[in-house]
Amino acid sequence: MKNKEVIIGIVIGLIASAVGLTLSLLFFGTGDSLNNSLNIAIAQGVFTKLVSIGALLNLGAFFLFINTNKESRAKGVLIATVIVALITIIIRFT
Known part of the structure; x- marks a missing residue:
């Protein structure tokens, strides 16, 4: 059952x-629509920064699971954060 909780945390x-990425695009985006803001962010080279800002919502989920004694789900959120960080690094340096 522990693996199921970790998978729930990852999801x-x-x-x-x-x-978080959607909210950061809406807040910091300069386009008329979400798609337009995404294209502008990619063209200006700030997409990875917006992804990093968007990952901050994981902090709230992590501490919520820690405070409710759901450590396996918190571990899943941490794994998801590492996955997002690796994807961000790959996008940034390719």
């Missing part, structure tokens, strides 16, 4: 990162 972490 929640990835969803939180996606929501």
